[in-house]
Amino acid sequence: MIETAAIEVLGKKDTRSGFGEGLLEIAKRNKDVVGLCADLTGSLKMNAFQNEFPERFFQVGIAEANMIGLAAGMTIGGKIPYAGTFANFATGRVYDQIRQSVAYSNKNVKICASHAGLTLGEDGATHQILEDIGLMKMLPNMTVIVPADFNQTKQATIAIADHDGPVYLRFGRPSVPIFVKPEAKFQIGKADKLIEGADVTIIACGHLVWKSVEAAQQLAENGISAEVINMHTIKPLDETAVLESVAKTKCVVTAEEHMKNGGLGDSVAQVLSLNNPVPQEYVAVNDTFGESGKPDELMGKYGIDTHNIVEAAKKVIQRK
C-alpha cells in the first residue's frame, strides 16, 4: 500500500457561504466593493453584506441582463461590482451582455455564480448549468475561477478584488468537506498540489477536488500513486503545474462538474497536445442535461463521483 499524505478535514460547509463571508470581509477592507443580486440574496449568502453595507448593495430583481449592464457601468468611476445569481442565469442567460459590456469592454466586474452544476439538485436541469466554464473561458479578458471548498471560495472572493479585470467565480450549493487551510493565500492562476504521486495525475476543480482526494486514497490502497492537483483557476491555466506533473506521471485524469465539452478537461488537453501529448481520461458529464435528484445521486448517475475517478485513473494508466 502507498501512503498518501493525510489531508485534514476541517469541517463541512457550502462554498456559497464562503462567497458570502468573503464578500463581507473584502467589503470591509475595500470601500469600492459593491454588490448586486437578482432576487437570490439568501441563496447567494449576500445578506450579511447587504445588512452591513446597504448603500453599497443593489437589488436588481429578476432582471439579470440589466444586472450585468449595471455592473459594467458601475466600474466607470472605480467601483468593483460583485454581481451574484445562479450560474445558469449568470452566464447562459446573459452571455451577450457579458461578452459586450464586460469582456470586450474589459470592465472590472466579478460575476459570482452559485448553484453551478448538477449539485444544485432537485431543481433539475433548467437550473443545472454544465456549460458555464466553457462559455466563460472562451471570452477574451475573462478569468475563470472554480474554488474547491468553503475556505478557498472565501479566499478567492477576497483575492479577485485585487485583480483588475473581469472574473467568473463559480461555486455551489451543497455542503462539502473543508480542507484548504483558513490562512492559505489564494493566488489566481497558481494551482495547488494536494497530493504528490508518481503513477497518474488527477487534475480537478470545484466539488471534484475532494472526490479526487478520496480517489487518490482508494488508488493508494490498490498500489497506485496518484498526484492530485486542485486547478482552481481554469483560465489562466497553470500550464507549468500540468506539464511538471505529467513529466513525472505520463498520464492525466481531469475531473469536473461540467460538460466534457469545453471544460477544465479540454483546457488541460490543449496544453498536453501542444506540449507533451500523454493519455488523458475525462471525468465529466457527457453531452447530456441533468435532472432532479439529490446531489450525491446525480454525481453517481452522471459519472462524476469518486469511483469514476478511480476507474478513469486505472484506465489511463493502462493506456500509457
Added chain:
Amino acid sequence: METQELEKIASQVRRDIVRMVAAVSSGHPGGSLGCTDFLTTLYFDIMKHNPGQFDMDGMGEDLFFLSNGHISPVWYSVLARSGYFPVDELATFRKISSRLQGHPATDKKLPGIRMASGSLGQGLSVALGAAQTKKLNDDDCIVYSLHGDGELQEGQIWEAAMYAAAHKVDNIIATVDYNGRQIDGDVDDVISLGNLKLKWQAFGWDVLEMNGHDIDEIKSVMADAKSKVGNGVPIIILMKTEMGQGVDYMMGTHKWHGVAPNDEQLTDALNQLEETLGDY
C-alpha cells in the same frame, strides 16, 4: 455656444458622416445624420467634459453612452471635432487596425469611449450603473445616454427602465432617437412601440419631448431636463428626428439606415452640406 455656431459644426459633422461611410462603402449614415444636431449640441454646449484629457473614470465630468452603437460615425465625428482625437483619424473608420471600429469599442483606447456598444439594448443599464457610481462617489455630474427607437424592442431596456425608477436614479438624462424607422422598415410596421410616452411614464420616468433638429429647442429642453435632475425620478427625452436629415434622398425612408452612398450619391450629399470647418 451660439446656435449659429452649432449649426455650422453640425453641417461639418454631416459631411464627415457621409464621407466616412462612403470611403468604406459601409456603415450607418441614416441614424447618424438624424442625431447630428443633438450630439453636436450635447458635446459643444451642454456637457461638462474634458476632451483634451480623456479619463475612463470621468470623475467630475458628465458622461455620455451611445447605446445604439451603429450610429458611430456621428459620435466619432463629434468626438474628433470636440478635440478627443485628431480629426484626420476619421479617415480610418472601419479600416483594419483602426481605433474607429464599426461599432464603438474600448479595446483600441479611442478617447471618449467608455463602453462597447452595438449589440442593442445594453446601454441604458450601463448608463444607470455609471450614474449610481457617481452618486456613491458624491459626484454631482450627469450621465447622458442615447438610444434608438427600434432598440426599445429589446427587453433589457425595460428591465433597466423599471430599475431606474425603483432605485430613483435621478442623475440620468436618456434620449430616444424617435425617428420611427429601423432596418426592416417603419417601427410601426416591424413591432409597434405603441404609446411610447405613456409607456415610459408608466415605468416611472419623467418624459420630455423635443424636436431633434431645432438646436434652440434642444438647448431649452435639455436645460429643462437638467433642472429636473435630483428630483428622485429618471428623465427621458423622446426626440423626434428624421433619419437621414440633411441629405434629401436619404430622408423619408428607412433605406439609408445601414447603406453607404456611392461616389455619385456622395457628391450629391456633399453639395447639400456646407463645409464649415474643413474636411478631414
